[in-house]
Amino acid sequence: VPKRTFILNGEPVAVDVEDDVRLLWVLRDVLGVTGPKYGCGIRVCRACTSHLNGKAFNPCAVKVGDLKPADRVTTIEGLADTVGRELHPMQEAWLDQDVAQCGYCQPGQIMAAVALVNEVRAQGRLITDDDLDGIRNICRCGTYSRIRDAVRQGAKHM
Amino acid sequence: MDDVSMTDPHTSTQPSPPSPGGPSRRSVVGWVLAAPTLLVAARIGLDGAHARPAAAAPQATRTGALAPPLPKVPQFYDAYETQQFFTVAFAPTNHLITVSIDREGTAHLALPRAEVGQGITTTTAMIVAEELDLPLSRVKVTLADARPELLFNQWTGASSSTHTLYKPLRTAAATARAQLKQAAARTWGLDAHELRTADGAVLAPDGRRLDYAELTTAAASVTARAVRVELKDPSTFTTIGRAQRRIDALAAVTGRKVYAMDLKVPGALPTMVCRPPTLKGTVQSVANTAAVKRMPGVVDVAVISTGVAVCAHTFGQCIDAVRALRVDWGPGTIDGWDNAKVAKDLAAAERPLPPATPGVDVLDETFLFHFRGGSALETNCAVADVRPEAADVWSGLQTPIVVAQEVAKRFGLPLDKVKVHVVEAGGSFGRKFYFDAALEAAEASAAFQRPVRLMWHRTDDIRHGRVHPMARSRVRISVAEGRVTAYEQQHTAVATDPSPALGEMYSASVMSQRPLRVFEGIFQMWTTVPYNYGQATQFLGEIYEYDTFASSTVRNVWTPDVVTARELMTDQIAAKLGADPVDYRRHVIIEDRLRAVLDACAQAGRWGRKMAANTAQGIAVHTEYKSYVACLVELDNRPATVHRKVRDAYTGPRVTKVVIALDVGLPINPRGLQAQMMGGAMDGIAQALTAGVHFRDGLPLEGSWDDYRYTRQWNTPFEVEVLVLPATGEVPGGAGEFGVGVTQAAVACAWARATGTMPTEFPLNANAPLGFTPKPTVPPIPPAPTDGLRHRR
Numbered sequence: 001v002p003k004r005t006f007i008l009n010g011e012p013v014a015v016d017v018e019d020d021v022r023l024l025w026v027l028r029d030v031l032g033v034t035g036p037k038y039g040c041g042i043r044v045c046r047a048c049t050s051h052l053n054g055k056a057f058n059p060c061a062v063k064v065g066d067l068k069p070a071d072r073v074t075t076i077e078g079l080a081d082t083v084g085r086e087l088h089p090m091q092e093a094w095l096d097q098d099v100a101q102c103g104y105c106q107p108g109q110i111m112a113a114v115a116l117v118n119e120v121r122a123q124g125r126l127i128t129d130d131d132l133d134g135i136r137n138i139c140r141c142g143t144y145s146r147i148r149d150a151v152r153q154g155a156k157h158m
Numbered sequence: 159m160d161d162v163s164m165t166d167p168h169t170s171t172q173p174s175p176p177s178p179g180g181p182s183r184r185s186v187v188g189w190v191l192a193a194p195t196l197l198v199a200a201r202i203g204l205d206g207a208h209a210r211p212a213a214a215a216p217q218a219t220r221t222g223a224l225a226p227p228l229p230k231v232p233q234f235y236d237a238y239e240t241q242q243f244f245t246v247a248f249a250p251t252n253h254l255i256t257v258s259i260d261r262e263g264t265a266h267l268a269l270p271r272a273e274v275g276q277g278i279t280t281t282t283a284m285i286v287a288e289e290l291d292l293p294l295s296r297v298k299v300t301l302a303d304a305r306p307e308l309l310f311n312q313w314t315g316a317s318s319s320t321h322t323l324y325k326p327l328r329t330a331a332a333t334a335r336a337q338l339k340q341a342a343a344r345t346w347g348l349d350a351h352e353l354r355t356a357d358g359a360v361l362a363p364d365g366r367r368l369d370y371a372e373l374t375t376a377a378a379s380v381t382a383r384a385v386r387v388e389l390k391d392p393s394t395f396t397t398i399g400r401a402q403r404r405i406d407a408l409a410a411v412t413g414r415k416v417y418a419m420d421l422k423v424p425g426a427l428p429t430m431v432c433r434p435p436t437l438k439g440t441v442q443s444v445a446n447t448a449a450v451k452r453m454p455g456v457v458d459v460a461v462i463s464t465g466v467a468v469c470a471h472t473f474g475q476c477i478d479a480v481r482a483l484r485v486d487w488g489p490g491t492i493d494g495w496d497n498a499k500v501a502k503d504l505a506a507a508e509r510p511l512p513p514a515t516p517g518v519d520v521l522d523e524t525f526l527f528h529f530r531g532g533s534a535l536e537t538n539c540a541v542a543d544v545r546p547e548a549a550d551v552w553s554g555l556q557t558p559i560v561v562a563q564e565v566a567k568r569f570g571l572p573l574d575k576v577k578v579h580v581v582e583a584g585g586s587f588g589r590k591f592y593f594d595a596a597l598e599a600a601e602a603s604a605a606f607q608r609p610v611r612l613m614w615h616r617t618d619d620i621r622h623g624r625v626h627p628m629a630r631s632r633v634r635i636s637v638a639e640g641r642v643t644a645y646e647q648q649h650t651a652v653a654t655d656p657s658p659a660l661g662e663m664y665s666a667s668v669m670s671q672r673p674l675r676v677f678e679g680i681f682q683m684w685t686t687v688p689y690n691y692g693q694a695t696q697f698l699g700e701i702y703e704y705d706t707f708a709s710s711t712v713r714n715v716w717t718p719d720v721v722t723a724r725e726l727m728t729d730q731i732a733a734k735l736g737a738d739p740v741d742y743r744r745h746v747i748i749e750d751r752l753r754a755v756l757d758a759c760a761q762a763g764r765w766g767r768k769m770a771a772n773t774a775q776g777i778a779v780h781t782e783y784k785s786y787v788a789c790l791v792e793l794d795n796r797p798a799t800v801h802r803k804v805r806d807a808y809t810g811p812r813v814t815k816v817v818i819a820l821d822v823g824l825p826i827n828p829r830g831l832q833a834q835m836m837g838g839a840m841d842g843i844a845q846a847l848t849a850g851v852h853f854r855d856g857l858p859l860e861g862s863w864d865d866y867r868y869t870r871q872w873n874t875p876f877e878v879e880v881l882v883l884p885a886t887g888e889v890p891g892g893a894g895e896f897g898v899g900v901t902q903a904a905v906a907c908a909w910a911r912a913t914g915t916m917p918t919e920f921p922l923n924a925n926a927p928l929g930f931t932p933k934p935t936v937p938p939i940p941p942a943p944t945d946g947l948r949h950r951r
Contacts (some may be wrong), residue, residue, distance in 0.1 A: 021455070021474045023474035024474070025428075025473050025474035025475075027426055028419075029471065029474075030471075030705035034413070034420035035412075035413025037417075037535075037536070037584070038473065038537070039535050039863075040618065040863060041473075041477065041617045041942050042942065042943055043945075044616075045616070047535060047675065052950055053950075056950065057946050057949065059946065060942060061946030061949070062947055064407070066944070072206050076411075076413035076415065077413050077414075087411075092280070094411045095407050095411060096406060098407060098829055099411075100404060100410035101276070101585075101833055101837060102535070102583065102584045103410030103411075103584070104275075104417060104534075104536045105177075105535050106410050107411075107413045113876055115951065127263055132259070133804075135871045136870070138535060138863045138868065139535070140534055140585050140868060141532070141585055142836060142838070143837065144840060144869065144870075144871055145836055145874060146833070146836065147871075148871075148874070149742025
């Protein structure tokens with residue numbers, strides 16, 4: 001079994017696992033990093049959303065063998081460190097709006113929100129209702145309204 | 159505080175009578191239990207029971223032209239409804255729910271309920287904090303392992319937890335507070351009546367202060383004894399009624415909240431099950447077990463009662479192995495069936511109504527409500543370790559005692575050797591009443607002779623997981639001399655599986671004799687007509703065996719559909735009588751509290767404001783769980799909205815605004831109530847407009863969240879406002895399921911007003927083209943994609 005290496009939440013990691021195992025299972029079952037959740041395994045529900053080199057992606061749909069040693073994977077556990085704080089502004093907004101109910105989808109929601117704000121900002125504009133409508137992450141508790149409020153609030157402080 | 163008994167609560171039935179002079183209204187009896195630090199409990203008895211207030215007479219309304227309504231003949235519900243039932247069912251073991259204070263002065267409650275997102279850990283922590291005069295941060299709530307000695311009192315559902323726990327928890331906490339004051343009084347040589355408590359400390363009139371941490375050992379008792387204590391005056395509450403953030407919010411947003419599949423149980427390997435191509439099909443033979451066992455990462459393969467279980471080092475390798483298995487399947491319970499067959503069977507089974515009274519006008523309509531999915535975002539899952547002499551199970555469970563009993567029975571273990579650990583769940587909506595994954599995990603653990611982490615694939619969770627039963631509701635309303643003289647509702651539904659949900663509350667003999675009839679009876683204490691509609695009758699009829707389908711409650715059982723039919727028909731009567739829907743409801747509503755939420759909702763939502771063509775408002779009311787709610791929605795049915803293009807999605811009409819007003823008697827956490835109403839509203843929107851399950855050839859076609867159309871961001875209203883009315887009583891009513899039905903009804907009413915056509919089949923897109931390509935049933939689950947890098951953004 002080959003050894004795969006990449007950067008996880010700022011630290012280099014090496015794993016002994018077959019190349020075709022999807023990164024979600026490498027994170028959860030091999031490395032014990034359980035912030036990214038399983039909700040479908042087919043890039044639909046987005047509960048596992050994390051960042052790869054700063055952009056949102058779904059580890060359920062990436063073979064670990066497709067990662068390069070310099071690739072930076074950030075999960076919810078490493079989000080605050082990317083801004084050198086105890087909590088990322090988006091997490092603070094989530095707390096302020098008391099978004100979470102069961103909480104299962106929320107790590108993925110927050111990671112998707114941060115990437116969305118970065119994307120929209122790179123386009124030199126503010127978040128619109130259309131942008132929010134475009135978030136595909138499922139929340140089966142139906143926290144969508146508070147998510148919309150939190151994304152807007154978090155964007156102001158990012 | 160007076161001692162009233164010196165006997166142990168586990169053997170005593172009732173403490174001695176109160177001291178002369180009689181107790182005040184807030185006087186209750188609690189138990190101080192034997193422990194090294196302070197440990198207290200509520201007394202035995204129906205502390206939460208309260209009589210239902212008498213129906214108020216209708217008040218004058220703006221509808222002077224309408225005939226006075228004919229008072230409703232009381233229904234069964236009006237004398238006895240579910241919250242009273244649960245209060246009585248749970249009461250005998252309330253004294254076994256304890257609150258302890260540790261040496262750091264922190265209060266601990268091992269809650270015998272499930273936390274599935276509804277916020278019950280926060281609510282109960284607030285109740286304990288309030289009555290103990292303790293900061294919320296110094297109350298720690300955990301979920302109790304299954305405690306069979308609690309009998310019925312470890313059961314979560316029907317929005318009953320806050321209502322049934324409110325007084326027992328206050329009593330326990332008040333007992334602790336009184337004990338702490340006594341201990342301080344002894345220390346200072348003062349009378350306890352001179353002392354007060356605040357912020358986790360006892361205070362003397364001269365300003366001296368002793369923290370609970372310093373008092374808990376002295377306050378503890380070496381024997382159990384009952385004491386009479388005073389509950390706090392609600393007018394002095396500082397925590398109850400104040401909006402509070404969830405106590406687990408930080409854990410949730412940092413990824414640290416632990417769900418069943420995040421538990422690190424040593425040696426527990428990922429496990430999945432290969433499932434049949436038709437519901438409840440059975441394994442005949444497996445052609446390639448040896449080859450699958452040789453696949454990378456695969457550890458073992460075994461046939462279990464529901465399919466072929468595979469364990470591997472990662473779930474990814476389980477998925478590959480499940481897809482590789484070649485299984486010969488035997489028939490299931492509904493091979494060849496589809497929605498149309500079930501709808502036909504419902505129609506054929508519908509009990510006829512007696513002939514209508516001659517000479518009255520009759521409105522007679524039948525509504526069809528399709529199957530809907532019960533999946534939470536966390537799929538069915540459990541960790542199990544079944545050994546020859548004992549077993550442990552970890553899972554999000556609403557009925558953990560039944561699970562312990564079932565595991566003990568199946569594996570021939572004494573009940574006390576089965577430990578069932580309740581884990582916070584990633585949603586439930588009724589799904590976690592049922593414990594299919596826990597039993598499968600136990601079976602797989604026994605087969606593999608090792609601990610397992612068993613998880614369902616999403617596609618299985620939708621197709622083989624439990625669904626809310628399809629139902630048909632006929633409503634016939636008789637109108638004479640400008641008023642309703644009779645309201646008859648015959649609700650006919652595919653049977654809901656009552657066995658685990660109510661297993662603890664009904665004796666096995668009753669269940670085994672006539673399982674179907676159980677819910678037909680319960681329906682009577684679940685359902686009411688809140689209007690003065692003369693002779694009101696509502697009946698449930700169920701078809702099929704309760705386990706023909708994998709059926710379940712989904713955030714209530716019948717209410718959303720029963721209420722939707724009732725509210726649509728109420729709009730029809732209003733129209734027939736030439737009255738505005740709000741004015742008409744005000745005129746016929748029985749209880750003032752319901753009229754008050756309607757008024758608050760209509761005002762906040764600007765009922766009657768001018769709306770553009772193809773858009774409309776809709777409004778509905780509902781009472782259940784000793785609570786009252788009204789919902790106003792605005793719906794946009796303009797073509798540009800309906801035909802919005804979102805890939806792999808159903809767009810359709812959009813609810814643009816939701817306003818909900820609710821009266822729960824005593825709101826504990828207004829922010830939590832708002833969250834529950836918001837979530838319930840999203841469910842109601844989905845069930846009215848988009849979310850249905852299509853059975854074909856014995857299995858749902860839906861296999862992912864893009865197929866099963868629960869509300870997504872593109873369906874979400876731009877405005878959601880939830881008004882929590884100030885306290886109208888001294889006891890909290892239920893709310894967890896409360897937002898669903900009233901929103902579903904309001905959306906249906908709005909669509910009827912926007913289009914001029916009353917909808918009779920739900921969801922509204924039930925007969926629209928599917929809009930997705932159904933995934934194959936063999937292999938049962940789809941492959942994991944590999945294109946994730948291309949879709950970074």
